[in-house]
Amino acid sequence: MLHFKLLGTAAGGGFPQWNCACQLCDLCRKQPLRAAARLQLQSAISSDGENWFLLNASPDLRSQIEATPELQPVATKGQRNTPIRAIILTSADLDQVLGLLLLREFQPLLVYATSVVRQTLQANSFFRMLDRLPGQITWIDIRPNESFPLADSQIVCTPIPLPGALPFYASTIPGAPEGEASIGLLLECEGKRIAYTPSVPEVTDNLRHLYRSCEAIMMDATFWSDTELNRLQTGTPLARSIGHVPLGGEDGTLALLSNINVPTKVLIHINNSNPILDPLSAEHEETLRAGWQIGHDGWELTLHPSSKAAA
Ligand SMILES: [Zn+2]
Numbered sequence: 359m360l361h362f363k364l365l366g367t368a369a370g371g372g373f374p375q376w377n378c379a380c381q382l383c384d385l386c387r388k389q390p391l392r393a394a395a396r397l398q399l400q401s402a403i404s405s406d407g408e409n410w411f412l413l414n415a416s417p418d419l420r421s422q423i424e425a426t427p428e429l430q431p432v433a434t435k436g437q438r439n440t441p442i443r444a445i446i447l448t449s450a451d452l453d454q455v456l457g458l459l460l461l462r463e464f465q466p467l468l469v470y471a472t473s474v475v476r477q478t479l480q481a482n483s484f485f486r487m488l489d490r491l492p493g494q495i496t497w498i499d500i501r502p503n504e505s506f507p508l509a510d511s512q513i514v515c516t517p518i519p520l521p522g523a524l525p526f527y528a529s530t531i532p533g534a535p536e537g538e539a540s541i542g543l544l545l546e547c548e549g550k551r552i553a554y555t556p557s558v559p560e561v562t563d564n565l566r567h568l569y570r571s572c573e574a575i576m577m578d579a580t581f582w583s584d585t586e587l588n589r590l591q592t593g594t595p596l597a598r599s600i601g602h603v604p605l606g607g608e609d610g611t612l613a614l615l616s617n618i619n620v621p622t623k624v625l626i627h628i629n630n631s632n633p634i635l636d637p638l639s640a641e642h643e644e645t646l647r648a649g650w651q652i653g654h655d656g657w658e659l660t661l662h663p664s665s666k667a668a669a
Contacts, residue, residue, distance in 0.1 A: 360513065360547035361404045362574070364657040365422035366397030369580045369629040370453030372418065380590055382635050393635050396655055397422060398453050399556055399627045401576070402429060402442075405512040405547050412445045413543065413554055415457030425656075443509045444468035446500075449540040449557065450478040451525050462487040466494055468509065472517065472538040473499045478528045502537045511547075518542035518568065521559050522601050540601065544568060548663035552576065556627040559601040561614040569618050573661050576653070577615070579625030579632065582606045582641050586631045605634070606641060612648045619649075626653045 366372075373396040374383035386393045397418040404410045410429055416422065423429045423442075431439045447455060447469065458479070461467055467488060471479075476497050479485045488495040500506060502519035519537025523529070542555035542565075551572040558565070558578040569575045581587070581597035581604040588594050597604045605611045605625070615623075625645065628634065633641040634652055645652060 359405065359663060360545065360550050360552065360661040361407055362545075362552055362659045362661075363402045363426065363428075364400075364624075364626065364653050364655060365402060365426055366400040366416050366418050366655055367626050367628055367653045367657070368396035368398050369627045370398060370451070371630060372396060372398050373628070373630040373635060375630045378590075378630055380631060382633070383630050385636060386630075392637060394654065396628065396635075400457070401554065401626075402426070403508075403513060403545060403552075404428070408441060409443045409509070409511055410441050411443055411508050411511065411513070412457075414447055414449075414454035414556075415445050415461065417453060417456040417460075419457030420460050438463075438465070440465060443511070444470060446508070446515060446543060447471040447475050448543060448554075449522070449525070450475045450528055451540075451557075452527070454556075455479060459484055459487060464491060464494060466496070468496045468498065470498045470500050470506070470508075470515070472501065472535075472541060474524070474531075474534045474538045478524055478531055481528075481531065500541075502541060505546075514546045516544040516546070518544055518553070518555065518565075520555070520557065522557065544572075547661070550661035550663065552659075552661070557601055558603055558611070559598070561603055561611060566615070566618060569615065569620060572620050574622035574624065574659055575618070575620055576624050576626050577611060577650075578602055579605055579611075579628045579634065579652070581629055582610075582632045582634060586633075587629075590631055605632070605645065612645065612650070616648065622651070622659060623649055624651045624653045624657070628652070 374386040398416040400416040401413040505516040522540030553575040580602040
């Protein structure tokens, strides 16, 4: 079976964000029962409930491991151990890779990434902390549309190529091959599929086709509108210009995917500016009416080989 857990659901910065007193962050601090705080996006998957794979590594990873018993070491297995078998990276974005540096306690790590993401991280001297002992970190290069098994689990992963550039800090690194700086993941186990696409710059026919083949899709919900960041702080970019199709409007994700009928559609990577975070907002209601769940920290799903989704 395929176990999927969301350990964090916010975009970079989390919710609330440290320097933000926008209406939503303020609401989160003052009325946490109405708008619950969220850690930065982190997911974990397993086919046996014992061996786990992290989808990216968030800056909140330490807290997320401590909040998730399945990811913790077990005293009967010795003083140093972990059920985390590997980490799969979908980009080199800081909010998706900084957690790797939190795993630097001489633990052997297996990391799957495209070669350009690997090279970007290896070019940063901080990441040498993961390579102090022979065999401490093992990188496995992955390529768009080339399926690979996750270690010795029953899960097969296929990188989904997405348009996208390397993050700003790596903008001097030349020549990222098309579709390798940012990928989605198609996760398959015993005939059941989950599409994991936390960063979607364009809803293409290819993506729609892929989503239709899945039991569950995890979708980029960074922004509601193209201009919401800009309205909070002048000089900040539009949603589409930084690789995120917004949810709302005629050309937004909800409209573009309105005819995708899969059993479980979940929104993830939600920026603190997105009004769906307030359950009393019209945008929240519109989202639910369109058949989407708004992912929350602790949300989980188990897909059995021959049954429908059981959340
Ligand atoms: Zn805010």
